[in-house]
Amino acid sequence: MFGQRNVDPNPGTHYRCERVSAVNGQYFFSTREGTLEGPYFTRVDAIHGIDAYINRMQVASALYALAGR
Template sequence: MFGQRRIDPTPGTHYRCERVSAVNGQYFFSTREGSLEGPYFTRVDAEREIYCYIRRMIQAKDIIESRAF
């Protein structure tokens, strides 16, 4: 997939892949920024937390942008 976020300096290729992985019976999800979040007890918990993580990142961005003015 070709795409560029506003904060990316140059266009890049982003490949869609499974964000949730299991390690020793615990579940983690990876972020675009390269961090591994978790552990979670179930896959459903990890998938739910992906949406919470995205919401927190959007809120943080909005707060930072509102303080810039």
């Protein structure tokens, strides 16, 4: 997959992969920034956590943009 985020200086290739993983019965998801978020009790909770993480990042980006005015 070819894509570029606004903060990326150069175009890059991003490969889709499973973002949710299980470690010792707990679930985590990985981010583009290279962090591992969790733990969650179930895979469904981790998937909901992904949605919440995306929303937090979008709000933080919007606030950052407003502060830079």
